[in-house]
Amino acid sequence: MKVIVLAGGRGTRLWPMSRELYSKQFLRLPGSSESLLASAYVRAQVLVQPEDIITVTSQDFAFFVKDTFQEVTGQDPLHVICEPVSRNTAPAIGLALAYARDKLHVPPDEPFLVMTSDHVIQPVSAFAGYVKQGEQAAQSGYLVTFGVKPTGPETGYGYVQAGDSLSDGVLKAVRFVEKPDAVTAQRYVASGDYFWNSGMFCFTARDMMAALAEHQPAIAQLLEGGFDTTIGHFGDMPSISIDYAVMEKALHVAVVPMDLTWNDVGSWDAVYAITNKDADGNALSGDVVALDTTGSLVVSRKRLVTTIGVKDLSIIETDDAILVAQRGSSQHVKVLLETLKASGRREVHEHTTTIRPWGTYRILEESSRFKIKSIVVNVGAVLSLQRHIHRTEHWVVIHGTAQVTIGEKTFFVHEGESTFVPKTTLHRLGNPGKVPLEIIEVQNGEYVGEDDIERVEDVYGRTKGVEGETRQ
Numbered sequence: 001m002k003v004i005v006l007a008g009g010r011g012t013r014l015w016p017m018s019r020e021l022y023s024k025q026f027l028r029l030p031g032s033s034e035s036l037l038a039s040a041y042v043r044a045q046v047l048v049q050p051e052d053i054i055t056v057t058s059q060d061f062a063f064f065v066k067d068t069f070q071e072v073t074g075q076d077p078l079h080v081i082c083e084p085v086s087r088n089t090a091p092a093i094g095l096a097l098a099y100a101r102d103k104l105h106v107p108p109d110e111p112f113l114v115m116t117s118d119h120v121i122q123p124v125s126a127f128a129g130y131v132k133q134g135e136q137a138a139q140s141g142y143l144v145t146f147g148v149k150p151t152g153p154e155t156g157y158g159y160v161q162a163g164d165s166l167s168d169g170v171l172k173a174v175r176f177v178e179k180p181d182a183v184t185a186q187r188y189v190a191s192g193d194y195f196w197n198s199g200m201f202c203f204t205a206r207d208m209m210a211a212l213a214e215h216q217p218a219i220a221q222l223l224e225g226g227f228d229t230t231i232g233h234f235g236d237m238p239s240i241s242i243d244y245a246v247m248e249k250a251l252h253v254a255v256v257p258m259d260l261t262w263n264d265v266g267s268w269d270a271v272y273a274i275t276n277k278d279a280d281g282n283a284l285s286g287d288v289v290a291l292d293t294t295g296s297l298v299v300s301r302k303r304l305v306t307t308i309g310v311k312d313l314s315i316i317e318t319d320d321a322i323l324v325a326q327r328g329s330s331q332h333v334k335v336l337l338e339t340l341k342a343s344g345r346r347e348v349h350e351h352t353t354t355i356r357p358w359g360t361y362r363i364l365e366e367s368s369r370f371k372i373k374s375i376v377v378n379v380g381a382v383l384s385l386q387r388h389i390h391r392t393e394h395w396v397v398i399h400g401t402a403q404v405t406i407g408e409k410t411f412f413v414h415e416g417e418s419t420f421v422p423k424t425t426l427h428r429l430g431n432p433g434k435v436p437l438e439i440i441e442v443q444n445g446e447y448v449g450e451d452d453i454e455r456v457e458d459v460y461g462r463t464k465g466v467e468g469e470t471r472q
Contacts, residue, residue, distance in 0.1 A: 001135055002110060003044045004096045007037055007057040007065055007117035008083055012348070013266055015333055016321035017301070021350045024265065025118040026064050030275050030285030030299055034072075036118045036265065037065070041072040044115060046128050054079040054100065055117075056092045063357040063460065079104070084234045089114075089199075090245035091237035094212055094223050095230055097205050102227040108206035111138045114242070116199050120274055122261040133169040134202035134256045142166070142254040143211060144202040145173060145247060147195025148262040153185035156266060156331065158197040158243070161188075162255045173253040176243055195257050199264070201242065208246070215249045216240070268314040268323075268330040272297040286317075295327065320352045357460040358383055359436070371448045375429075377402075377437040382430035385457040391445030393421040395429070400437035403430040426456060 011024040018024045025037040034042075044053050050073040057065050059082045069077040081099055083092060093114055100106040113131060121127050134144040147160050158178055162171035176197060180188060188194035203211075213220040218238055222230050238245075247253055263274050275283035275297065282290055286300030288307075295312040298305055302319040314330055316323040323333070341348045353362040358381035364372040377383070377400075385405070395402070396418040404413050405428040406421055412432075413419050421427045423445065431437035445452075 001048055001052065002100060002104075002106060002112050003048050003053050004093060004112055004114045005037075005040055005044060005053060005055045005117050006089060006092055006114065007040075007055050007061065008086060008092060009118065010058075010086070011118065011266075012337055013330075013333055014268065014271070015337055016316060016318045016323055016347065017299070019350050020348060021060060021354070023061065023118075026061075026068070029120075029265065029271060030283065035068060036120070037068045038072050039120070040115055040117045041069055043121060043124050043127060045073060046124055047113065047131055050075055051078050053077070054081065054096050056081045056083060056096050058083055058086065064355070084231065086239070087234060087237045088239045089242045090212070090216060090240045091219060091234065093201075093208070093242055094219050094237075095227070095234065097208060098223045098227040098230050100205065106205060108209070109139075109204050111135045111202060111204055112208070114201040116264070118265060119198070120261065120263040120265055126260045127258070130169070130256050130258045130260075131202065133167075134254075137167060137170045137254045137256070138202045138204055138207070140167075141207060142170075142203075142252050143207060143247060143250050144170070144254045144256060146198045146200045146202075147255045147257045148198050149257055149259045150189050150194070150196050153182060153189050154196065155179055155182055155185050156270075157264070159185075159188050159194045160197045160255050162193050162195060162257060166254055170254050170256055173247075173255040176248045195255065196262070197243070198258070198262060199243075201247070207252075211246045211250050216245045219245070266331075267333070268297060268316060268325065269327060272314065272327060297327065318351065321347045357381070359431075361441075364440075366448070369444065369446065369448065371443040373441040373443070374398075375439050375441050377429060377431040377439075379431055379434060379436060382459060383428060384455045384459075385426055385428045386453055386455050387424055387426050388421075388445075388452050388454075389424060390447035390449075390452050391443045392423055393427075394442040394444070395419050395421070396440045396442075398438040398440060400431060400435050401433045402437055402439060403432045404428070 007025050009023055010020045012018050012020055014024050017027055026035050028035050055065050062080055062082050065080055066077055081095060137144045145160055156179060160176050161174040163174040164172045166172055222233055263270050272283050277283050281295040282293055283297045284290060287304045288298045288300050290298060290307045292309045293307045296310060297314045299316045301317055303317060305317050312327040314325045314327055337348055353360055359377045362374045364374055397413050397415050399415060402413040404411055404419055407425050
């Protein structure tokens with residue numbers, strides 16, 4: 001069996017901790033020592049060997065994926081597919097199947113498990129048992145979905161209705177239904193034959209390819225051209241989920257009901273539900289002092305957060321944004337983000353500290369004509385060879401030794417020393433030393449926007465050309 005981990009989503013429902021360039025799957029939730037993606041790899045490794053894991057993500061997230069995979073398995077990932085553009089789960093799954101067929105020469109009767117990268121599932125041993133049931137059903141010709149026994153009338157999840165038994169622990173899937181209203185959800189739960197749709201699936205490559213050919217010929221035709229062709233024309237794919245594309249239309253669909261702890265962590269209310277609470281019903285994380293406070297989620301990442309006399313609130317603090325919301329209303333974060341995006345707020349997209357393949361940078365101060373950053377370059381790492389049209393840069397080494405290329409010259413800059421990068425001049429910064437390199441960068445010019453960067457050469461395989469600074 002091969003496991004496909006979908007890790008390209010840009011979910012921002014856990015804003016301000018999650019951002020478009022630092023999505024939910026990379027977060028460590030309150031009380032957890034590992035990210036949601038790391039937990040997904042832990043589950044996958046229980047099922048298969050690391051070399052049997054295929055991850056589909058975006059170029060922006062590729063280095064997060066590689067670091068997390070290495071952290072969990074102790075080795076570099078062999079199979080990371082970067083989607084050129086986001087096209088939802090059906091094209092992503094098809095792309096992974098084309099990769100397995102053309103690059104790994106996987107036989108068509110090989111079972112595949114599609115896993116989410118941003119859910120909480122416990123215990124792992126029980127999950128593995130349900131996957132085994134699903135794998136057996138897939139080998140019998142079924143497209144399998146995994147349902148979750150509902151613990152209440154949840155209106156934020158889709159449901160799948162189960163029918164007759166097909167085999168031990170496997171039921172016929174009757175229909176899929178979208179997120180219901182409260183009355184309908186209550187009826188579903190009371191009936192006993194509806195389960196939450198977990199968004200995980202199992203099938204053989206042959207059966208899923210045949211289903212795509214029948215129900216989504218536009219996707220299937222591109223896949224028939226081969227993996228390389230599919231990548232080149234991926235933007236032509238329709239943006240559609242595998243549920244809509246195939247599972248709701250196919251005839252031979254089965255569901256494996258799972259009775260375990262599952263949460264898609266789709267809101268701060270969901271985080272509160274799965275976080276340990278004190279005697280007052282508060283879920284507190286970080287530097288928090290709560291007086292006369294009940295039923296609240298309070299998360300501090302950078303600063304002391306104090307509360308007095310509040311009830312049923314979600315308070316989430318980061319270094320550049322604070323969310324205060326009534327518990328039960330956190331699904332409206334999407335509306336809030338649309339408002340922030342319309343006003344051009346940077347906080348929607350990135351944190352003040354941004355993680356890159358070579359290290360991190362943090363914006364200390366900025367205005368229309370200058371920007372000050374603290375930059376940390378990892379040992380042995382090097383930034384892209386680049387230039388800027390509208391700004392100069394002044395680098396001051398705070399710690400370590402920098403190897404600097406400016407124009408035709410390459411030289412070292414030591415702690416306490418500085419150097420200057422003129423406009424339109426090719427330059428590069430690297431760390432040849434044994435300790436992290438820390439510098440202060442002062443940008444100055446008529447335009448210091450994030451898109452004034454032209455990359456000429458990059459050791460991390462990122463796309464060349466004019467990019468935003470988040471790809472620096």
